[in-house]
Amino acid sequence: MPDNPNSDSLAERRKFVKSQYDHLWEGVNNKLEKVLAYGERDLSRVHLFMRRNFGPGFDDAHLQDKYNDHEKKIFESGFICDRQLIRVNAMDPRIVTLMTDAVKMREAISVFGPDVGRIVELGSGWGKNLFNLFKFGAPLNAEYWGMELTRAGRELMERVASETVSSMKVHSASFDYYHADFSALSSTINTCVFTHHSIEQIPEVSVQLIERILLIPGFRCCLHFEPCGFQIPGNRWLADSSQIGLMAKIDEGNRRFAEKRNQNNNLYPLLRELELAGRITIHTVRKYFTSHLINNATTMIVWGPKHTESQAPGTGGIRDDI
Ligand SMILES: C[S@@+](CC[C@H](N)C(=O)[O-])C[C@H]1O[C@@H](n2cnc3c(N)ncnc32)[C@H](O)[C@@H]1O
Numbered sequence: 001m002p003d004n005p006n007s008d009s010l011a012e013r014r015k016f017v018k019s020q021y022d023h024l025w026e027g028v029n030n031k032l033e034k035v036l037a038y039g040e041r042d043l044s045r046v047h048l049f050m051r052r053n054f055g056p057g058f059d060d061a062h063l064q065d066k067y068n069d070h071e072k073k074i075f076e077s078g079f080i081c082d083r084q085l086i087r088v089n090a091m092d093p094r095i096v097t098l099m100t101d102a103v104k105m106r107e108a109i110s111v112f113g114p115d116v117g118r119i120v121e122l123g124s125g126w127g128k129n130l131f132n133l134f135k136f137g138a139p140l141n142a143e144y145w146g147m148e149l150t151r152a153g154r155e156l157m158e159r160v161a162s163e164t165v166s167s168m169k170v171h172s173a174s175f176d177y178y179h180a181d182f183s184a185l186s187s188t189i190n191t192c193v194f195t196h197h198s199i200e201q202i203p204e205v206s207v208q209l210i211e212r213i214l215l216i217p218g219f220r221c222c223l224h225f226e227p228c229g230f231q232i233p234g235n236r237w238l239a240d241s242s243q244i245g246l247m248a249k250i251d252e253g254n255r256r257f258a259e260k261r262n263q264n265n266n267l268y269p270l271l272r273e274l275e276l277a278g279r280i281t282i283h284t285v286r287k288y289f290t291s292h293l294i295n296n297a298t299t300m301i302v303w304g305p306k307h308t309e310s311q312a313p314g315t316g317g318i319r320d321d322i
Helices: 007-037 043-050 061-077 094-112 128-136 151-164 207-214 244-260 267-276
Strands: 079-081 084-086 118-122 143-148 169-174 191-196 219-226 280-290 298-305
Touching: 007 043, 007 061, 007 151, 043 128, 043 151, 079 094, 079 280, 094 128, 094 191, 094 219, 094 280, 094 298, 118 128, 128 143, 128 151, 143 151, 151 169, 207 219, 207 267, 267 280, 267 298
Parallel strands: 118 143, 118 191, 143 169, 191 219
Antiparallel strands: 079 084, 219 298, 280 298
């Protein structure tokens, strides 16, 4: 049985999302094949050339147009990075990709700390973030788990790993947010879980998801990079606090974007409710921490089991919500 009520419409939604991502990961696989055909086997270069705005274009015209349009939008709106709205005038928007990757991955690495033994991404696609963590300095000897709905995403991750980085301990597992099953993670190892723009695909996450994450053997903390800023009260997340009107406008744009696409609407309220009930501890909430598309901006939330003695390392404990 699914964890959520309303299973007919959810089953439809799940089917639609799955077919969209099967198609996207096939497109990325075509890019990978072109790069491998050059004889390239360096993880950093292969990884970069698989990204939407680097390397060979997508064969699929629809995907190509969609991502060209994203680049144009970044020019129009600017992007958010660490409490600044930065305009892209002369700067190549591809730098935005590199900058925001670096900022997010470094933040994740300090939250996870040097002793993490197992890093788990839920809704991991082809493992872009797991490979990035490894490249940006997460522990070399940790296990990297990509848990993903689509077979195309899981197979692509395994292929990148086997072609480019045999020293990295990469594991893939089938995973569905609607039936969260962590039985693949059976040994007790210091474990950090994260999500990056995958809970966005689930209109309502269930309390069972959080309960099951808490039960992963060795679970220490969970970090979300998700476009859920509009769910969070308060607008004091830009360094220039006089920009109240601009912050409200970005909030409204994010809400509209999520509503139009039936994206997630309850991640933050659910976590806050569990915190107030004393069931988890929220360490960090950084509203609109970074963005590409400004109306689908990324908020960072870190939480862990209740009564954690100390703050999760490296987060600074910033709470934009309270
Ligand atoms: C926007 S992509 C992000 C992929 C990856 N996290 C990244 O940042 O590159 C969303 C991912 O969520 C996955 N997804 C969608 N619905 C899911 C579900 N019900 N369970 C698990 N993963 C799901 C998709 O297959 C896709 O890989």
